[in-house]
Amino acid sequence: MEPVLFVLFATLALAGGLGVVASARAIHSALALLMVLGALAGLYLLLGAQFIAVLQVIVYAGAIVVLFLFVIMLLHMATGEPATRGLRPRRAGATLVAAFFLAGVLFAALRAPGLADPAPPPPEGFGSAEAVGRLFFTRFLLPFELASVVLLVGIVAAVVLAKGALVLRAPAAARLPAEVEAKVEAVPR
Amino acid sequence: MTVPLPAYLVLGALLFSLGAVGVLVRRNALIVFMSIELMLNSVNLTFVALSRHLPSMDGQLAVFFTIVVAGVEVVVGLAIIVEIFRSRATVDLDEVHLLRG
Numbered sequence: 001m002e003p004v005l006f007v008l009f010a011t012l013a014l015a016g017g018l019g020v021v022a023s024a025r026a027i028h029s030a031l032a033l034l035m036v037l038g039a040l041a042g043l044y045l046l047l048g049a050q051f052i053a054v055l056q057v058i059v060y061a062g063a064i065v066v067l068f069l070f071v072i073m074l075l076h077m078a079t080g081e082p083a084t085r086g087l088r089p090r091r092a093g094a095t096l097v098a099a100f101f102l103a104g105v106l107f108a109a110l111r112a113p114g115l116a117d118p119a120p121p122p123p124e125g126f127g128s129a130e131a132v133g134r135l136f137f138t139r140f141l142l143p144f145e146l147a148s149v150v151l152l153v154g155i156v157a158a159v160v161l162a163k164g165a166l167v168l169r170a171p172a173a174a175r176l177p178a179e180v181e182a183k184v185e186a187v188p189r
Numbered sequence: 190m191t192v193p194l195p196a197y198l199v200l201g202a203l204l205f206s207l208g209a210v211g212v213l214v215r216r217n218a219l220i221v222f223m224s225i226e227l228m229l230n231s232v233n234l235t236f237v238a239l240s241r242h243l244p245s246m247d248g249q250l251a252v253f254f255t256i257v258v259a260g261v262e263v264v265v266g267l268a269i270i271v272e273i274f275r276s277r278a279t280v281d282l283d284e285v286h287l288l289r290g
């Protein structure tokens with residue numbers, strides 16, 4: 001049963017990943033990303049990480065993808081991007097870089113000794129919210145508290161950026177062309 | 190019958206490479222951003238798979254912190270993208286080159 005589910009989720013994740021990268025429109029990429037995140041949550045369940053799986057669904061699928069969708073809606077981007085303009089060499093180069101990286105990682109991952117051994121059975125309560133929480137409030141207390149500081153910094157930064165009070169006026173020489181300027185004025189703030 | 194660890198590692202590497210191609214090829218800032226999320230998630234998968242293999246829960250805690258940082262990163266990054274769109278009326282990364290030397 002487990003291999004069947006693994007193949008199912010892995011296929012979904014890879015198809016979603018392709019969709020994120022290859023979609024012409026941002027909204028399709030966002031929906032493909034949602035598929036990847038859901039498939040990964042399933043894989044986390046297979047790996048006995050229930051807490052992380054739930055967190056993945058709540059935070060990633062629930063919050064982050066919705067944020068992406070909101071921004072896509074705000075920018076109401078009908079445009080994708082010009083398909084051909086100078087992309088060919090870049091695309092070939094990028095694919096080459098990624099292929100080299102992939103080959104290197106696969107070489108390292110598949111040659112390392114002991115990786116293919118069957119994993120020992122996990123201890124009782126492995127990956128449960130109780131076990132994760134216990135670790136957070138003992139060995140990982142300082143990083144856990146620091147995470148809340150990072151979240152606070154994020155909230156403050158988002159508020160400051162959204163208020164728009166810090167927008168710097170470009171000097172006259174660096175002003176945008178008139179037709180772009182007009183487009184900017186047309187964007188509702 | 191369980192799935193061997195290398196299967197998860199290969200899947201993680203494939204997803205990471207896909208995300209890297211997306212970051213390098215795509216010019217739409219939002220799609221580049223989603224590709225970065227894809228790369229973060231592939232690393233999370235590797236963490237969880239190794240955590241199950243060892244078995245030790247430290248990897249799962251690393252994933253928790255990755256998710257926290259990714260959440261903050263998305264909030265700040267999307268706010269910056271919206272600001273860029275307000276001032277430049279584009280999210281094409283090739284058009285945003287004020288800091289290019």
